[in-house]
Amino acid sequence: MLRRNLLEETCSKIVQFCNKYSLKDGICVHSPIFKLGVHDNLLLSNNLLSLYAKCCGVEHARHLFDEMLYRDVVSWTGVLSAYVKDGNHEEALRFFDLMKASGEKPNEVTFSNVLRTYSALGDFVHGTRVQACVIKHGFESNPILCSSLIELYSKWDLFEEAVGVFNAMEKGDTVSWTAIISSLVQAGNQVRALRFFIRMIEVGVSPNEYTFVKLLGACSSLGINYGKLIHAQLIFWGVRLNLILNTALVDMYAKCQKMEDAVKVLKQTCEQDVQLWTTVITGFTQNLNFQEAISAFRQMVGNNIVPNNYTYAGILNACSSTQALQLGKQIHTQLITAGLENDISVGNALLNFYSKCSNAIEDVIQVFKGIPIPNVISWTTLIAGFAAHGLKNECFLAFLQMQFSGQPPNSFTLSYILQACGTTQSPRETRKIHGFVIKTNADNDVIVGNALVEAYAGSHMVGCALSLAKGMSNRTAITYTILASKLNQIGHHKTTLQIINHMRDDELPIDGFTISSFLSASANLGATETGKQLHCYSIISGFCTWTSVLNGLIDFYGKCWCIEDAQKAFHEIFEPDIISWNCLMHGFAANGHTTSALSTLEDMRLAGFRPDSITLLTVLFACNQGGLVDMGVEYFHSLRERYDIEPQINHYNSLVDLLGTAGRLEEAVSVLKSIPFRPNASIYKRLLQACKLHRNVLLGEEMTRKGLELDPSDLEFYVLLAGIYDEAGLYDLGDNIRCSMEEAC
Template sequence: MEDAEKVSKLTPEQDVLLWTTLASGFTQNMKFKEAIDAFCEMLVSGIVPNNYTYAGMVNACTSIPALELGKQIHSKVIMAGLEEDVSVGNSLVNMYMKCSSMLKDALKVFRGITSPNVISWTSLIVGLAECGLEQEAFQAFEEMRCIGQQPNSFTFSRILGLCGTIKSQNQIRELHGYIAKTNANKDIVVGNALVDAYAGSGMVDDAWGVIRTMSHRDAITYTSLATRINQMGYPEMALNIINNMYDDDIKIDGFSMAGFLSASASLGAMERGKQLHCYSLKSGLSSWISVSNGLVDFYGKCGCIKDAQRAFGEISEPEVISWNGLIFGLSSNGHISSALSTFEDMRLAEIKPDSITLLVVLFACSHGGLVDLGSEYFHSMREKHGIVPQLDHYVCLVDLLGRAGRLEEALEVIETMPFSPDALIYKTLLGACRFHKNILLGEDMAKRGLELNPSDLAFYVLLANTYDDSGRSDLGEKTRSLMRQRGLRKNPGQSWMEIRDKVHLFTAGDRTHPQINEIHQRIELIITEFKDRGYSCESNEDTLYHSEKLAVVFGLFNAPSTAPIRIMKNIRICKDCHNFITNVTLLVDREIIVRDGNRFHCFKNGECSCRGYW
């Protein structure tokens, strides 16, 4: 742009085309103030802007964003008699949709365009969708088709994205048929949007069907699919997509690398994550902020907090996502003080916390037993950080108070918060009632929760356990019987671990693993040794072969002797298994790291990093 400015100043006869080109150049290079200055200088010079000049200035106002300035330019458009021009109208529709809360302004401009083109309609559709007006966006799309305006690839991709967001399977199939009839599916942008829409709605087979019919595929094709599959809870399937990219000779880029690191983090696949890290270093992808953030998240979720800190330290300019990942990694691994001091470091670095940051900080306080500090953070969110607490923050506050035994305060939070309670917040307080053996309040929470969702078996399980822990096993069995009568079945506890790049899965009560007999025998020998040494051991027939016990014992005689045993579990670890693993680390000099459905437990020398707050 410096060279462009020099050339423009050396030009003896300056016209509207020169000034428009100069202002557009500034806008394209994200120098919006300079673009507006050039526009003002043009007006001072007596040169009359044309429709393209005004369109470019409106686009600059949209990017800043600067609604009031955009309105001033709009008034000049009207005075110039260009309000019906399609290029100016398109820019104004886009600006009002993105910068104004008044939808009528955008609609008024759109209706004033003499012959709206595909860009006009697409701007309207996208704007309606981003305002949460899904049905109005679909109606606009139908109106566009009815008047004979052919959608382009961007229109199709955005309307398909909307279908994926609201998970409307019928509309996706209908759109797919229309796209096929118009041969628009030959465009890779449309094909990728179809893949993402199908996968986002849970129709993975249909997504693969689209991929097989595409004449050309790229990194976006597979990144969309892998991301959606990982979000559905199938991280190993997501990681297998790397093989498809290899077969199609498509290189992993920064976006797909971040997605695969996320899948590795979900699965706890340490070896595959490290391989991806090596590839990112060799290919230069480690300079991408999304990849760096993915590495912080991956190592934190695999219990390698030093590696997470190292990955964070290599980011030249950490953003809020980077800090959130590190704070969560520290807190979930039991490093509560470090997590909170990292939050203070973030503020000193003048990085503005977002709602996720405060959620993670509240999580840290809850799992560290810092009830007063956590309450202080919660009540200062709005004043100190300008963040309005959302329902998730109230759930954390209830968890914080509940763990500390302040059950009445937690109930008051639920009854006075500015949101309708959901099932999760009732489950959170019910879990606290179980821990503190408060049957009456626990029954009330279960009743309220089941009124919202009668088929949520977590309420039955938590209530039954509350009865058991309070010495009323008769009521516990009655609750489980009621659950069975209603056809509800508890999801089996599953644990898995990776050894030599292979994932071994264990399910409670399952005997399909080739070493299962040896594992059972070893568990029984270990418990016998516990009793001989006088260790606390409460194993019963129901918990004797829980999945985490199977995984730990398998790891003892299969994992390298110097390496920590790393185990992932789909639900929260039970008290019996927690005691079992704690005692195991008194028998053997091994570190055992368990990531359950709630947090990390790092067992070593008869102690756990959770310090009982689990």
């Protein structure tokens, strides 16, 4: 008997050791144990159960359990726990029913696993019934069970009930304190979470790494000062800075816009993994440091750390923002090689990338077709891509297909489809979507309401837009800002300024963004007094430091012939952006200061700013105003080639106007023929005006013919041609055209 006891004790110690340090070796011990005849020892069997669950999976553990001669609550709970860890919650509940039927009484660990199962299944009713059993068995103050109950209540957003469960404990342990802190962070009550941490310290419970991970998550929204305090506490308590904690620290510093500190933590981390690097890359992207994000990705790959789906999604977002088409295509090739092309998060990131960076809509469609089961984000991104490319019909077709697939649109989907309605000036489609919004009760969503206002305004249905905005119960200052911006954009400047009264009636504050729209409307109307009053209001309200407001003031004073005041506004900007420089340049050009406008371009480039398409348009305008034809042509080519600016139709219009006004009609026609896309009627009208100015009848007749091929119903071509005949002294031909027009009408 003594020999058998020693044998059982030895085998038990071996299995316990293997359970901690060598799982596979522990499985090999099972056969000798069976041969030695000590397999009926309950402690040994329970340890073997744990080994099988960890090493071979729950099915092998269950097979061993079924063959056990003796079982206790540890045996039952071990298998139950294995089912829960494996995510097989339905089987876990069936096994729990077998346990109850066998007469074995559950302990606190058993109940904890059952609560976790009901929490994972979202079965709140049965979870509360288990809580009643917990109370019945006298476990209501058990920290393990309280932690599981806190998790259950938190999942249903019943945070006060979770706090009530916690307060019912006498003291609690680290796990339960961490659980309540985690639930409060999840609820968005970060301040209360920090107060619980203070209480935790006061009652003498030591925090662990998971406590600090949750607290760092809270500090991401509270600000950097709280984050540094928690970092200091972490060091004070001597918690080892492992990979999980360092990743949480990087995330906190990144969200607090302190990427230099995030990078310091990264460099101090000896052991690095894909999650840590992905957090760094995401941090750079969130802070709009896209080039740094791309550099971090390259460094990560150089360190032989394999990116995962979230890494690829993050770097694709950076490529989207920097318009890095070639790099994005290389990333696409890499993720195909990695076998991640079917991942939903990667697929959505690819959709966003090609929508923003590729001129070929086929790229977007191809990526979408490669997503096995598109979710609402996939459909919304596809619709946004169609909208960005001006493909109205494809937008609505995708919207219908989305619904046929069983995927209901969300507020962002509706806002993008409405954006397409406004951009393409589609009143009929706007009304249809409005009907769908009302039918699905989505009109209570402020995002959808604002999108409807913008769509009606963009479709030139100004009365409907104003009526809808006034009828919204949840309208905000953003609603009026969107309305003012869109009305100003479509040329309803007087109506834009009337919104000031609507906002005053609703007692809504006028913010910096709205002031910018009002200043733009004042500039376009030449309403000097109104603009000056808005300037005074911005000073009184503290918005005079906003870059958008100061940009509006530069534009306003520049268009109202007060170039000195425009310069003052520019010099008040702490960090001018590209819009600031473009507005100042346009102001100089509009006031006849061509040399100052072109000097501003050079100053902008010296300041490190990259000219954009608006800059190119402004430079052409300045050269036209100053009669600097050769310089304008030179700027057109040099800026386009040096800064990779893709000229649009308005750039070609300006260049043709510049050459035509100077009498260089052959060059203007040559530019017209070189346009890589179909020109519009406007460019032919500009050439006709130049033909009239320089009395070139033959070219005028040719341009009229080509213009009418584009738009046969546009009578302005006949008017311009008649004017050319009159300037050339061919009055009979001019009169004939006018008679023909009268007969046609």
